[in-house]
Amino acid sequence: MKFNYEVINEDSNIAIVTLWSSINQVKELLRDSIRFVSIIGNLYTPVGINYMITTLARINWIDTLIMFGLDYNGVGDLLIRFFRDGALDVLLVGKDIADSVRSTIKVIDLREAFKARNTDALIRVIHENYRPGRKPVRSLINTDINEQEYGSGWALPLVGGFVYERDTYRSWVKLVDLVLNYGFDKGDYRELITPLVVIDSMGKPHPFRRLSEVGLRDFEPPAELVNTLINELRVNPYSMGAVYYGGDYLVQGVISSDYYNQLVYIKSVDVFNDWCRQLYRWWSLAKRVVETINREFNAWYSVGSMALVPFSARIYAKDLDRAEEFVRRNSSVFSEFVEDPRGNFLVMREGDSVVVEHRLPITNALHRRFSFRSLEEAYNALKNSNHFTNYAHAMYLGKELARAFLLRDYEQDKL
Template identity: 30%
Template sequence: MKMDIKIMNPSSNIAICTLWAKKELVLKALRETQKMVNIIGTLYTVYGINYLLKTLAKHGKIDTLIVFGPDLSGSGKALITLFKEERVPKGLRLIWEWDKVKKIVNTVKMIDLRHAYGSKEGIRVLKETIKENFRHMERSVRDEEDWKLEEVKLRSFPVPLAGFYIHDGDLFYLWFKAVYLVMKYGFLKESEYGEIQKEVIGLLSVLEVYDRIKDVNNIITKFSEVMNPEGFKKHVDSLLNAKDCEKVSYTYGNRLFSNDVYGDQIKYIIDKLGERPMSRRAIATLWLPSDRESDTPPCLVLVQGLISGNYYHHITVFRSHDIFGAWPLNAYGQLILAMKIAEGLSKKLRRGIKIGNLVIFSISAHIYEHDWMRAEEFIQKYKDRVKVRFVPDLRGNIIFSEGRVEHRVESGEILNVYEENYDELKFETGFLSADHAFWLGYEYGRKREIT
């Protein structure tokens, strides 16, 4: 994290913390009074207090800290608590020992002007406060030290996060995104197997097929760089086989094609959609009442099929999903199953039905500790390749055109037209893919610089 500070008068005793306000705007408003300020800087997060303390430790002439700005994240409140109440506020993880920090706290006067920011008299109050407290310092009020700020990388994201969406037209790179996401944002917790895991809740992975996949064997070839290709073939054989396996209590194939309660559920999906293509009731359930007491209940609990036009969409729900160890086999198997269903629907409806989307909803998306090292190696090996890939956004393209913005679908027709302004673009980009939204923001900023 880079320290967002500016030094004006090293002999001054005053520092200003602008919190979320741009320090350049505050300095401009201060005019000649800024000559009485030693340092000015922002403070966006509570954690950033560590950087503020490092700055005060290095600049020993500062004995007055004025807080003036919008406290959007509670960083200002935490800072005030630290200095005025002489205690570590909730949510602040200090890098240094309290006895070391206390030397700063005891030699710096805190002036809280958060209430004045944004008011008509705000700048006047700030100027008067600076003038009243300014002193030209010949000596430091404490020993000046260059504190080393060595941050410890988090093993776990601090809060459990839910609701992630990733998409791609390539199954291998979709898996990469899932692994990267769980390793970065996963919350550390125990599992029922006695091993810790990183977990995110509610991961929606969408493989946008739409004629992009010509040969499924190419998928296995890509994955063979990381995994044993024989595993894919065995999984598909098991998935498409209705027979029980003696070595396990059930198989997905048995639950789908020869379910004790529902019978052949894949035939049901084909028949249901074949009779009523608009149906939302073509569902296969793999969870049985007896699974509540089982030590090895199925991870895949539901499969649903939908038809839109000439496209079949295959939606799957996994209650528990091992993203590094099992996701590739599961995803590949469901793609093959979707193709089988689409083939059956083509015969039933007497028209060509193609695969649209393969949707995989992982309620608990996790990676076990024994796979963390391999997952990190996998990320390092392929990250640069993924970063430069272009993934088309099926939501369409955004075109800047003479003061207006056109939203055109992939085939070229206009979906919407709206004004070229920040608020409108911010709203619209919330529904685009993340990389598309990033590009749009970049282009908008570039256009504003030019004009």
């Protein structure tokens, strides 16, 4: 990460920070007065303030900093606080360097003038404070920033996350990784609130790579739970009333087409030590429901998808190191192919356009056809669409689209 800036007039003592606004936009507003500015640059984040400090430590004749731009996230307020009080939540340079810079620079806040498109106020301030000659106001300091990886839990408590899998072991690795990277540290555990994990076993006897059919029978679901679900489905297999509340969990089942699908809400789960047991427990329940219905009605249903939503998915602090090693040891699962149930994409060139055909799973029938004249057009059309179940599929299509627009003789998947 670097401080994004442009040098205009090295003799000037004035710097302009445009925050989130375009540098070129402000330059155009200034017209000829831009020649009185030494450097002009963006600032987006609190960490970026550190890079601004190192730039100003090196260009030691700048003594006036003007804020003129759109402040989306309040970073301008943090900049004001730093120059006023020396306070910066993430300080990546020596305090002596930070104090040397902030004590020798005057900050002029023109954010409101930018909102009002009052360019005259900016031009007036520039002319009033312009002092050419590169006269140093502090010692010249050349310093670099070597950011370290943030090793703790996520900075904010996050709600929501999604893992779609056809293999329970992969779901375990991916969920542990999700909580490790995006869980919030709360005392003796790291927590991610309400991730959704979908185990899709359509067309498979079961989704457990390390468990046989015999092993599944070791888990006996409570009779009351099984009977509550089956009694409702006996009356109407499409009923939405097959629900059981067990105190610390809630189960709901529904039949769609030839499949029994099941949702399980759990108050909390230790995803490192207890996730697989939970999967065995709830999938064996789904299997028992299906077997009972098939036996009673001479039906042909099978288990479709099982969704689990733990309100609190957690890894205890004592297990964090072992959990990280577990993910590292199983990193290969992230490269294993997971077919997207929302279909496939065929990419081809037609003249100067790139055509994308979205096709249904299993039958490969055409669902929708797109034609794009540019990569930007394709990006804008697909970036916020609901065509993807997993991130890998979206990344794959992005890679193939880039290749298709670059290569006249493009052929999908051919490297």
